[in-house]
Amino acid sequence: MPSSRHCIRLTGASAPIAVGKIVCLARNYVAHAQELGNEVPAEPVLFIKPASSLLADGGQIRIPPYSSDCHHEVELALLIGRSGQAISAANAMELVSGYGVALDMTLRDTQNRLKTKGLPWELAKGFDTACPLSDFVPADQVSDPHQLRIQLRVNGELRQDGCSDCMIHRIPQLLSFISQAFTLEPGDIVLTGTPAGVGPVVSGDVLEASIDQVGQLRVSVA
Structure with missing residues (x-):
C-alpha cells in the first residue's frame, strides 16, 4: 500500500488516490517570468517533483539546511484520471478528473546556483514538503479552469x-505537449504555473492559498 503521504483525495471518491509523478510547468505566466528576469519561453518548460515532496493541508514546510531563500508559488493543480499518450489538444481535457490548490515551494538560491551551471532543478524543487497540495474537486x-482567481x-x-x-x-495544449x-497516468498531478508575486518565506510564516471554485490550502513553515 502507498504511504498516506503519497495519496490525495478527490471529493466524492470512495478511497484516497495514490499519486504517481508530479509534472510541473515553469514560466507559464508572463509577469512571473519577467519578475525573475527570465525570457518568456516559446514552448512549455517542464520539471518533475517526486511524490515524496507532497504535503497535506495543515502540514509544515521544512526548508532544507542547504538553502536560506525559500519562495512560495501558488498554482492550479490538475488530477489526471485516465491514461493518455501523445494525445491531441482537442481530447486532452478528458484526462482531467479534478482540480486542486498547490504550492510549488522553490529554493531560489539553490535554483539560481543550478541554473548558472546548466544543471537540473530537482534540489530546489523536489525536496520533502516542497509540494503542499489541497484535496481535489471533481x-x-x-465551470472554466481558465477563468479562476488565484491568491x-x-x-x-x-x-x-x-x-x-x-x-x-x-491546459489542453499543455497536456498534449506533456x-x-x-x-500521463491516473494519479498523476500537473502543476500549471504561478502568477506574479512570488517571494520568500521564513520559519513561523503561515501560507493561505485559494482558487475560486476549487478550494483552499493552509500550511506553515517549520
Whole structure:
C-alpha cells in the first residue's frame, strides 16, 4: 500500500488516490517570468517533483539546511484520471478528473546556483514538503479552469493575486505537449504555473492559498 503521504483525495471518491509523478510547468505566466528576469519561453518548460515532496493541508514546510531563500508559488493543480499518450489538444481535457490548490515551494538560491551551471532543478524543487497540495474537486464542478482567481496570503498579507486566464500555455495544449514525452497516468498531478508575486518565506510564516471554485490550502513553515 502507498504511504498516506503519497495519496490525495478527490471529493466524492470512495478511497484516497495514490499519486504517481508530479509534472510541473515553469514560466507559464508572463509577469512571473519577467519578475525573475527570465525570457518568456516559446514552448512549455517542464520539471518533475517526486511524490515524496507532497504535503497535506495543515502540514509544515521544512526548508532544507542547504538553502536560506525559500519562495512560495501558488498554482492550479490538475488530477489526471485516465491514461493518455501523445494525445491531441482537442481530447486532452478528458484526462482531467479534478482540480486542486498547490504550492510549488522553490529554493531560489539553490535554483539560481543550478541554473548558472546548466544543471537540473530537482534540489530546489523536489525536496520533502516542497509540494503542499489541497484535496481535489471533481472537474465538472469547475465551470472554466481558465477563468479562476488565484491568491496567496502570507501571515494575512496578500502576496499573489492572479487569474488563470493569464496562462501562456492553456491546459489542453499543455497536456498534449506533456503526453508526447511522458504517458500521463491516473494519479498523476500537473502543476500549471504561478502568477506574479512570488517571494520568500521564513520559519513561523503561515501560507493561505485559494482558487475560486476549487478550494483552499493552509500550511506553515517549520
